[in-house]
Amino acid sequence: MNNRTYDFDLFVIGAGSGGVRASRMAAAEGAKVAVAEGRFLGGTCVNVGCVPKKLFVYGAHYHEDFEDAKGYGWTVDGVSFDWPTLRDNKTREIERLNGIYENLLKNAGVELIAGYAALVDQHTIAVGDKRYTAERILVAPGSKAFVPDFPGSEHAITSDEAFYLETFPKKVIVVGGGYIAVEFAGIFAGLGAETVLSYRRDLFLRGFDGDIRETLRDEMLKKHINLNFNSTISKIEKLSDGQLQVTWQDGSTENADTVMYATGRVPNTKGLGLEQAGVALADNGAIKVDDNFQTSVPNIYALGDVIDRFQLTPVALAEAMALVRYLYKGQPVVMDYSNIATAVFSQPNIGTVGLTEEQARGQYSNVVIYKTGFRHMKHTLSGRDERVFMKLVVDGDSDRVLGCHMVGPDAGEITQGLAIALKAGATKAIFDQTIGIHPTAAEEFVTMRTPA
Numbered sequence: 001m002n003n004r005t006y007d008f009d010l011f012v013i014g015a016g017s018g019g020v021r022a023s024r025m026a027a028a029e030g031a032k033v034a035v036a037e038g039r040f041l042g043g044t045c046v047n048v049g050c051v052p053k054k055l056f057v058y059g060a061h062y063h064e065d066f067e068d069a070k071g072y073g074w075t076v077d078g079v080s081f082d083w084p085t086l087r088d089n090k091t092r093e094i095e096r097l098n099g100i101y102e103n104l105l106k107n108a109g110v111e112l113i114a115g116y117a118a119l120v121d122q123h124t125i126a127v128g129d130k131r132y133t134a135e136r137i138l139v140a141p142g143s144k145a146f147v148p149d150f151p152g153s154e155h156a157i158t159s160d161e162a163f164y165l166e167t168f169p170k171k172v173i174v175v176g177g178g179y180i181a182v183e184f185a186g187i188f189a190g191l192g193a194e195t196v197l198s199y200r201r202d203l204f205l206r207g208f209d210g211d212i213r214e215t216l217r218d219e220m221l222k223k224h225i226n227l228n229f230n231s232t233i234s235k236i237e238k239l240s241d242g243q244l245q246v247t248w249q250d251g252s253t254e255n256a257d258t259v260m261y262a263t264g265r266v267p268n269t270k271g272l273g274l275e276q277a278g279v280a281l282a283d284n285g286a287i288k289v290d291d292n293f294q295t296s297v298p299n300i301y302a303l304g305d306v307i308d309r310f311q312l313t314p315v316a317l318a319e320a321m322a323l324v325r326y327l328y329k330g331q332p333v334v335m336d337y338s339n340i341a342t343a344v345f346s347q348p349n350i351g352t353v354g355l356t357e358e359q360a361r362g363q364y365s366n367v368v369i370y371k372t373g374f375r376h377m378k379h380t381l382s383g384r385d386e387r388v389f390m391k392l393v394v395d396g397d398s399d400r401v402l403g404c405h406m407v408g409p410d411a412g413e414i415t416q417g418l419a420i421a422l423k424a425g426a427t428k429a430i431f432d433q434t435i436g437i438h439p440t441a442a443e444e445f446v447t448m449r450t451p452a
């Protein structure tokens with residue numbers, strides 16, 4: 001396929017979720033492909049995102065599992081937690097995955113180039129002092145954590161560093177209201193740190209269903225996480241004993257070992273030479289692309305976090321598949337971003353797909369809501385005061401289910417199945433005709449009969 005005018009048919013910048021998938025799939029279609037990676041194979045998700053985070057969530061949940069076991073007759077005395085064991089076992093697993101990614105790329109015939117890449121012009125890429133040319137270039141450098149600039153902000157860490165902390169903090173202040181902040185507050189608290197979650201508005205997880213946000217707030221309070229809403233940090237100072245002293249906007253102070261900012265992620269476009277190649281950016285720094293991920297420069301494409309549509313791994317993977325089909329199979333696919341199911345690995349988990357009640361009421365005139373809350377069967381014997389919450393958002397005119405939302409154990413696992421039903425356009429009548437699996441929590445999604 002290579003017309004030999006260029007070194008490669010496709011040069012990919014960034015071996016993350018989107019870049020690896022696009023490289024492998026394009027090579028499988030016969031393209032001569034290179035991928036440059038500056039930091040870690042597999043990108044954010046594998047190294048400092050989804051994977052290590054989920055391992056930490058599992059680790060943090062043992063805290064409650066040991067307590068809950070007592071009601072089932074187990075004696076669990078002398079339980080203790082060793083941070084270096086969890087941290088280093090996690091790192092070993094990540095290194096194993098790095099190796100798997102390397103083999104996947106090599107076996108697909110993709111040339112792997114270690115180093116940071118930058119565009120020199122429309123068809124030329126520089127990595128260190130080497131120059132490569134390519135017919136097409138895919139820019140997939142992901143996003144990076146954003147920390148606002150304020151006095152002492154250099155003392156704050158982000159999720160990147162949280163995965164590698166030298167010592168586990170006794171007290172942590174997590175700042176932010178998105179899913180990463182909420183998940184890390186649960187991780188730190190579960191692993192035994194006194195945890196404060198600070199957010200500048202009155203309730204976290206903006207954009208999620210209101211009932212879900214309130215349910216999670218109540219459950220996190222039960223777990224003794226100090227939720228400090230409507231708060232901002234104006235200053236952080238490092239004290240002589242290494243502690244961080246935080247000054248809140250009202251002038252009061254609080255000390256902590258660690259302050260972690262999870263206040264959003266921005267497209268990772270710095271130093272890529274995009275301006276030089278003439279690639280247009282949106283106001284928020286994201287690369288502008290059309291339906292086929294083509295940038296303002298016809299042979300340069302971009303996808304994943306850097307285009308800032310949905311910052312999720314499965315979205316980057318789907319975009320990569322769509323791009324390869326378009327470029328190498330002549331089958332343009334317009335990505336369907338509706339009904340993308342997501343989970344928040346908070347404690348307890350959130351699972352959600354489709355419209356929130358608030359969104360549905362803005363778009364439909366006859367919205368019918370079904371909801372239920374109950375104690376999970378497991379906790380009848382454990383004695384834990386934790387509630388499960390489930391909600392269906394239905395269009396009363398067409399009977400179509402517009403949204404499914406849940407807070408509770410395994411919410412992410414349960415919601416993945418519901419997402420198929422929503423994608424297929426299932427009505428509430430079909431949910432009602434579906435026979436439940438008993439005894440599960442999930443069966444409640446097909447047994448809700450009375451509108452709220």
Ligand SMILES: Cc1cc2nc3c(=O)[nH]c(=O)nc-3n(C[C@H](O)[C@H](O)[C@H](O)COP(=O)(O)OP(=O)(O)OC[C@H]3O[C@@H](n4cnc5c(N)ncnc54)[C@H](O)[C@@H]3O)c2cc1C
Nearest residue numbers: 014016017018038043044049117141142304305311312313
């Ligand atoms: C803490 C955290 C938890 C997350 N949890 C989830 C989750 O549970 N589920 C989910 O779906 N998503 C989750 N995400 C989001 C997910 O990780 C991203 O959406 C996904 O990784 C985006 O893929 P990408 O290919 O766009 O970028 P990335 O995976 O970030 O890959 C980009 C790669 O490009 C490299 N790179 C950057 N610039 C250059 C350059 N100039 N030259 C060479 N290489 C370069 C980077 O080193 C990186 O490896 C999480 C993210 C974070 C931070």
